[in-house]
Amino acid sequence: EDQVTQSPEALRLQEGESSSLNCSYTVSGLRGLFWYRQDPGKGPEFLFTLYSAGEEKEKERLKATLTKKESFLHITAPKPEDSATYLCAVQGTNSGYALNFGKGTSLLVTP
Amino acid sequence: SQTIHQWPATLVQPVGSPLSLECTVEGTSNPNLYWYRQAAGRGLQLLFYSIGIDQISSEVPQNLSASRPQDRQFILSSKKLLLSDSGFYLCAWTTGERPYEQYFGPGTRLTVT
Numbered sequence: 001e002d003q004v005t006q007s008p009e010a011l012r013l014q015e016g017e018s019s020s021l022n023c024s025y026t027v028s029g030l031r032g033l034f035w036y037r038q039d040p041g042k043g044p045e046f047l048f049t050l051y052s053a054g055e056e057k058e059k060e061r062l063k064a065t066l067t068k069k070e071s072f073l074h075i076t077a078p079k080p081e082d083s084a085t086y087l088c089a090v091q092g093t094n095s096g097y098a099l100n101f102g103k104g105t106s107l108l109v110t111p
Numbered sequence: 112s113q114t115i116h117q118w119p120a121t122l123v124q125p126v127g128s129p130l131s132l133e134c135t136v137e138g139t140s141n142p143n144l145y146w147y148r149q150a151a152g153r154g155l156q157l158l159f160y161s162i163g164i165d166q167i168s169s170e171v172p173q174n175l176s177a178s179r180p181q182d183r184q185f186i187l188s189s190k191k192l193l194l195s196d197s198g199f200y201l202c203a204w205t206t207g208e209r210p211y212e213q214y215f216g217p218g219t220r221l222t223v224t
Binding site for chain 1: 155157201212
């Protein structure tokens with residue numbers, strides 16, 4: 001069964017203080033690993049898809065990387081508007097059409 | 112571009128009452144459609160998915176059901192709500208082909224009293 005574990009559960013950063021969020025996964029054949037951002041009371045917003053180990057993708061202050069066992073979401077010089085919950089999900093080749101989500105990391109960036 | 116709508120945005124219903132949540136996708140055809148529930152402190156739980164108008168699969172046995180009356184419309188229903196049905200309900204769509212990512216609607220906050 002596919003499993004996704006995100007750490008830490010919560011992270012508080014000062015504006016400009018870079019850090020990384022971790023997503024550890026087990027899956028029987030990775031079809032894709034996905035990162036989403038979710039603001040309170042809203043639906044998740046798609047950020048990145050990674051398909052294979054060694055792949056990296058960037059968007060503004062965010063950079064996602066992937067190994068065979070985990071993915072990192074690096075946040076460089078964060079701003080208060082980056083505060084949100086970040087969700088990681090995997091889809092395995094044997095899991096049909098489902099995405100298996102982690103519980104997320106709640107990020108708070110203070111001025 | 113594609114957009115996904117859900118309504119209502121919020122709903123307060125008594126225990127034992129029926130439920131109908133609606134999801135509609137615009138700007139694409141033959142999407143794969145999904146219903147998730149997000150409870151406090153828990154991850155997104157897949158409830159139903161549909162890869163075609165006549166194909167609906169249930170992931171979790173419960174008192175909820177789903178229907179797809181039109182290609183781009185997905186309905187989540189219940190005949191009698193339970194307190195445990197409270198949560199944030201999210202609809203999502205994907206093409207079913209690479210790049211595989213799912214796009215979510217704004218969600219419905221359901222409180223069962």
